[in-house]
Amino acid sequence: MVLFQTTILGSSAAMPTSERHTSSQLVRHHNKLFLIDCAEGCQMQLRRFKQPFSKIDHIFISHLHGDHYLGLPGLLFTYHLLGRQNDLHIYAPAGLEEIIRIQIETADLIPSYKLVFHEIFEGGQPLYEDKWLTAETMAMEHRIPTFGFILKEKPGHPHEGKAGPRSYGIGSDTAYTESFLSQIRGVDLLYHEATFMHDDAVLAREKYHSTTVEAALLAKKALAGRLLLGHYSARYKETDAYLDEARQFFTDTLLALEGETIAVRDHAPKKTKA
Ligand SMILES: [Zn+2]
Numbered sequence: 001m002v003l004f005q006t007t008i009l010g011s012s013a014a015m016p017t018s019e020r021h022t023s024s025q026l027v028r029h030h031n032k033l034f035l036i037d038c039a040e041g042c043q044m045q046l047r048r049f050k051q052p053f054s055k056i057d058h059i060f061i062s063h064l065h066g067d068h069y070l071g072l073p074g075l076l077f078t079y080h081l082l083g084r085q086n087d088l089h090i091y092a093p094a095g096l097e098e099i100i101r102i103q104i105e106t107a108d109l110i111p112s113y114k115l116v117f118h119e120i121f122e123g124g125q126p127l128y129e130d131k132w133l134t135a136e137t138m139a140m141e142h143r144i145p146t147f148g149f150i151l152k153e154k155p156g157h158p159h160e161g162k163a164g165p166r167s168y169g170i171g172s173d174t175a176y177t178e179s180f181l182s183q184i185r186g187v188d189l190l191y192h193e194a195t196f197m198h199d200d201a202v203l204a205r206e207k208y209h210s211t212t213v214e215a216a217l218l219a220k221k222a223l224a225g226r227l228l229l230g231h232y233s234a235r236y237k238e239t240d241a242y243l244d245e246a247r248q249f250f251t252d253t254l255l256a257l258e259g260e261t262i263a264v265r266d267h268a269p270k271k272t273k274a
């Protein structure tokens with residue numbers, strides 16, 4: 001079985017709470033690891049959940065709000081201290097390379113490994129490709145340039161079940177938008193932020209975030225297999241109500257819970273002739 005899964009490292013919006021870390025997740029496809037955002041405390045979470053973090057060669061940063069990248073400098077310094085040799089590819093909007101370069105120069109450091117920056121500047125931009133998988137960007141609607149990512153297995157990929165290639169769409173911070181709907185149509189797993197409960201829909205719109213119901217409606221429109229909610233506002237201590245609200249509109253909804261791993265699996269296997 002070729003693994004295709006995500007492990008949730010952080011699920012909080014904006015700031016960490018005593019119960020939740022800010023947003024990061026580690027996607028694994030076969031033997032490749034993709035870190036999606038690297039929030040404060042991310043490297044501690046990687047250790048806590050026993051993830052093989054030295055094998056991460058690709059880091060996707062959705063946007064430059066602190067709750068999505070402030071853990072990156074720490075992780076990069078740790079890699080140097082551990083004597084990392086492999087190139088590390090970082091995909092991010094403009095600005096991050098300069099921030100990291102200043103930190104490295106100020107510390108008078110020559111990293112033990114090569115950092116390769118790839119600038120993200122539009123939705124639909126191909127970012128990554130290997131023998132079995134492709135990744136491209138999706139445009140979000142947020143206060144600063146913000147991108148999601150869609151990872152798709154290539155047709156003919158030899159995963160168990162042979163029902164067809166699997167796909168994982170990872171949204172980031174966004175107001176409700178259908179700008180990336182065509183990219184996630186039929187996606188097997190969709191991660192979508194739900195910073196607010198639907199009572200706070202006006203606030204969500206003001207702050208360029210989404211609600212439980214909006215995430216569920218988009219998943220429904222996209223004919224997604226399953227919806228994974230995350231990026232919960234610190235104002236909500238419990239998240240069970242999130243699930244109840246979203247499931248009224250999209251039954252196959254899950255909550256992103258730190259330390260849990262969710263498999264990307266086919267949701268609409270094609271019938272084959274006997
Ligand atoms: Zn955020």
Ligand SMILES: [Zn+2]
Pocket residue numbers: 063065142173
């Ligand atoms: Zn943001």
